[in-house]
Amino acid sequence: xxxxxxxxxxxxxxxxxxxxxxxxxxxxxxxxxxxxxxxxxxxxxxxxxxxxxxxxxxxxxxxxxxxxxxxxxxxxxxxxxxxxxxxxxxxxxxxxxxxxxxxxxxxxxxxxxxxxxxxxxxxxxxxxxxxxxxxxxxxxxxxxxxxxxxxxxxxxxxxxxxxxxxxxxxxxxxxxxxxxxxxxxxxxxxxxxxxxxxxxxxxxxxxxxxxxxxxxxxxxxxxxxxxxxxxxxxxxxxxxxxxxxxxxxxxxxxxxxxxxxxxxxxxxxxxxxxxxxxxxxxxxxxxxxxxxx
Numbered sequence: 546x547x548x549x550x551x552x553x554x555x556x557x558x559x560x561x562x563x564x565x566x567x568x569x570x571x572x573x574x575x576x577x578x579x580x581x582x583x584x585x586x587x588x589x590x591x592x593x594x595x596x597x598x599x600x601x602x603x604x605x606x607x608x609x610x611x612x613x614x615x616x617x618x619x620x621x622x623x624x625x626x627x628x629x630x631x632x633x634x635x636x637x638x639x640x641x642x643x644x645x646x647x648x649x650x651x652x653x654x655x656x657x658x659x660x661x662x663x664x665x666x667x668x669x670x671x672x673x674x675x676x677x678x679x680x681x682x683x684x685x686x687x688x689x690x691x692x693x694x695x696x697x698x699x700x701x702x703x704x705x706x707x708x709x710x711x712x713x714x715x716x717x718x719x720x721x722x723x724x725x726x727x728x729x730x731x732x733x734x735x736x737x738x739x740x741x742x743x744x745x746x747x748x749x750x751x752x753x754x755x756x757x758x759x760x761x762x763x764x765x766x767x768x769x770x771x772x773x774x775x776x777x778x779x780x781x782x783x784x785x786x787x788x789x790x791x792x793x794x795x796x797x798x799x800x801x802x803x804x805x806x807x808x809x810x811x812x813x814x815x816x817x818x819x820x821x822x823x824x825x826x827x828x829x830x831x832x833x834x835x836x837x838x
Contacts, residue, residue, distance in 0.1 A: 613715045616727050619752040621707055627753070631784050632663045632815040639807040640685045642677075646800015653680035657689065667692060684804075704739050706731075706754065716744060725749035726756075733762040741774060753785040754778065771795045781811045783819050 636659050644651040653676030660668040669689050674681050703710065710733060717728040727747040733740035743759020757776040764772075772794040779788040790806040 611727075613713060613729075616715070616729070616747065616752070617708060617713050620747055620754070623752040624706075624754075626819055627784055630817045630819050631661075631813070632817065633661060634781075634784075634786070634811060634813050635660050636786070636811040637672075637809050639809070640688070641805045641807070642680045642684060642802070644680075644800065644802040646796055646802075647798055651677040651680050653677040653685065655681055655685045703737070706745070710734055710737075710740060718749075719746070723755075731759065736763045743774070748785075751780070751785065753780075755785065768797055769794050770797045779808075779811075782813045783816070784813065786811055 638657045638659055640653075640655045640657065642651065642653050653674070655674040656672040658670040658672055662668075674685075712732040712734060714730045714732070715727065716730045719726045719728060725748075727749055729745050729747060731741070731743055731745060733742060740762045741757075741759040742762050743757065745754050746756040747753065748755050755778055757774070759774050760772055761774070772792065775789075775791045777788040778785045780786075787806070787808045789808065790804075792804045794802050796802070
């Protein structure tokens with residue numbers, strides 16, 4: 546099965562659209578409607594993020610000598626440069642859903658090949674699928690369809706990791722075998738269920754988010770008692786691409802659901818050179834010199 550849509554990385558808004566549409570289908574037994582409501586609540590907090598776990602060897606604000614505003618400015622600028630330079634890539638995704646609780650357990654898996662063409666075109670080819678057909682049809686496939694909504698510039702702007710949407714504070718600085726990371730706390734500037742509060746880990750050389758842990762700023766549904774979100778990205782050539790998205794939610798009436806998307810087998814087909822930029826060490830030195838002056 547091959548699907549072609551316009552859209553960028555799935556945005557939170559697309560998750561809302563996904564399961565609301567599922568609830569309007571003729572698949573109407575009470576138990577399935579209850580599951581659809583829960584899936585909507587789960588999916589609408591499944592945010593976009595970035596990279597792999599690091600082995601912590603140090604965490605100290607004192608070691609992070611770069612000012613917070615400079616870190617955030619570099620992060621936004623470098624994200625924009627990478628987005629503009631990435632022209633085409635291919636990869637594979639594995640969607641997995643595990644739900645245990647009322648009205649019954651549901652497990653499913655779907656493998657999809659993806660081809661991306663700048664600025665916002667994606668082609669999806671479903672390779673295999675197994676498990677609950679309800680989850681496959683009304684969650685996984687709707688996730689693919691919903692990506693076209695992320696192409697809306699206004700939607701992307703309102704959910705972007707930027708100073709327009711978040712207040713940032715410096716929480717720490719880590720060094721590990723994977724490199725150095727700034728740890729920033731995030732606090733949304735508005736009560737928006739598409740934004741989240743938590744922490745991000747920013748690579749000190751590339752100024753890319755490599756890890757996010759948090760929770761939605763606003764509970765998307767009464768039926769959800771607790772939701773935890775974790776995202777990781779991996780570096781492929783000069784670009785940081787999704788490695789894993791993980792959302793786990795607990796339902797008030799009992800039950801737990803885990804939705805994951807594993808990204809693998811990336812190949813950068815076409816890109817343009819990134820502009821020369823100061824690495825983290827040089828940027829720190831420049832900032833220190835500027836402060837002395």
